[in-house]
Amino acid sequence: MNFKELGISEDITKVLKSIGxxxxxxxxxxxxxxxxxxRDIIxxxxxxxxxxLAFLLPIFENISTDVDAVQSLIVTPTRELAIQITEEAMKLKEAxxxxxxxxxxxxxIGSQLKKLKGNIHLIIATPGRLLDHLERKTINLNKLKTFVLDEADxxxxxxxxxxxxTIIKQTPKKRQTLCFSATISSQVKKLAYRYMNTPIEVSVKKDEVTLNNINQYVVETTDRKKQDALCTVLxxxxxxxxxxxxxTKRRADDLEVALYKRGYDCKKLHGDLIQSKRERIMKSFRNADFQYLIATDVAARGLDISGVTHIYNYDIPETAESYIHRIGRTGRAGEEGSTCLFIDPKDKTTLEEIEKAIKLKIPRKSSI
Structure with a gap:
């Protein structure tokens, strides 16, 4: 199956080819x-x-540039994700x-309002800022054709x-609704079905995404000795x-200071940093300007950065699912990846749950 067979135009296919x-x-x-x-999709x-691209490509095909109205709306939970989706969309704009x-x-918001005076076809937004615009009546969704809920879980x-x-209630009843989620929980289904018209369910199994090509290790340590153990592994x-x-954000702050003092090329990323700084850090990391990104789960949610060779779980994630999310950021596109999980005695139960979920007893790294 190729893009042409899926109904994607030659112009867009050319742009995709140019970015590999x-x-x-x-x-x-x-x-x-x-x-x-x-069709509606979950x-x-x-x-x-x-x-x-699974939702951006057909959205680009379906938008009519002759119509002066918002035709597609993508709502996503974090600013980082909104930025990432916007970057992908801007590449397709060439076509x-x-x-x-x-x-x-x-x-x-001033520059956003100014831009809205022009003709906007596609909006990529976080819920808070979108509601702000809807309350100010600076965004009108009356002619919306497609509504995308990204990272619904x-x-x-x-x-x-x-x-x-509240947002959905301001869109036309006759609209297409697309719901994308890493996990389709009963709550996600409940929300989706309430606002969808006989949706088609599509699923890509986790095993296709994670664990293949990823070498996993565990280092048993204590919280007091964890920093030294991390540096040894690095x-x-x-x-x-x-x-x-x-x-936590506090743990990320402390670790950044400690690693920086020891001469490691690192920067932290979490929700307390001002937006412009977060954007600068992400751009810089994508360009491989520094080696180590110290992050919390929420700040890194959904970030897809090519070139990440190693994932270090300085703190054990709360769930097996979160572990799979974290380590899935390496070992991409057939490349090998490596992950190391640092645990202290109180983490044993969580580790057992992770190993049960991934059906693997993770090897212990002994030379520490």
């Missing part, structure tokens, strides 16, 4: 044709499966000149359910680019 995308991924193959037809797909507005907190987890329902591995996950 020649073959559709499983989620794109499963969903693009249905979305182009105007899609289960993790980061790294190509889900952003079809669609007017795009990114509306998220931390971005100057995270949306509910972050308490956006009421916001989403020195042994000397990764090209790595993400180090911490449980």
């Amino acid at each position: 995308i020649t073959k559709p991924t499983a989620i794109q193959t499963e969903s693009i044709a249905f979305i182009k037809e105007g 899609a289960e797909a993790q980061t790294g499966t190509g889900k952003t 079809k000149d669609i007017n795009i507005l990114a509306a998220y907190g931390g971005k100057d 995270q949306m509910l987890l972050m308490g956006f359910k009421n916001d989403i329902e 020195n042994q591995d000397n990764p090209f680019m790595a993400i180090i996950f911490c449980r």
Whole structure:
């Protein structure tokens, strides 16, 4: 199956080719044709499966540049995700000149309002900023054709359910609704089915995304000795680019200071940083300007960065699912990846749950 067979135009196919995308991924193959037809979809797909293009490509095909109205709206839980989707959309703009507005907190609302005076076809937004525009009546969704709810599970987890329902109520009854989520929980299904018209369910199995090509290790330590253990492993591995996950913003702050003092090339990423700084850090990391990104789960949610060779779980994730999310950011596109999980005695039960979920007893790294 190729993009042409899925109904993607030659102009867009050329742009994809220029950025190295020649073959559709499983989620794109499963969903693009249905979305182009105007069907509602509930899609289960993790980061790294190509889900952003799974909805962006048919949206670009379906938008009419002759109509001066917002025709498509993508709502996503975090600013980082909104930025990432906008970057993908801007690449496709080369093939079809669609007017795009990114509306998220931390971005100057004045410049957004000015841009809205022009003709906007596609909006990529976080719930809070979008509601702000709707209340100010600076965004009109009366002619909306397609509504996308991205990372629906995270949306509910972050308490956006009421916001989403308020937004949906301001869209036409006859619209296409697409719901993309890493996991389709009963809550996600409940929300989706309430607002969808006989949706088609599409799923890309986790095993296609994670664990293949990833070497996993566990280091048994104590919280007091964890920093030294991490540095020993970093020195042994000397990764090209790595993400180090911490449980809390405070832990990320402390680890950044400690590693920086020891001479490691690192920067932290979490929700307390101002938006412009977060954007600068992400751009810099994508360009491989520094080696180690120290991040919390929420800040790194959905980020798809090519070139990450190693993932270090400085703090054990709370669930097996979260572990799979974290380590799935390496070992992409057939490349090998490596992950190391640091545990102290109190983490044993969580580790057992993780090993049960991935059906693997993770080898212990002994030379520490």
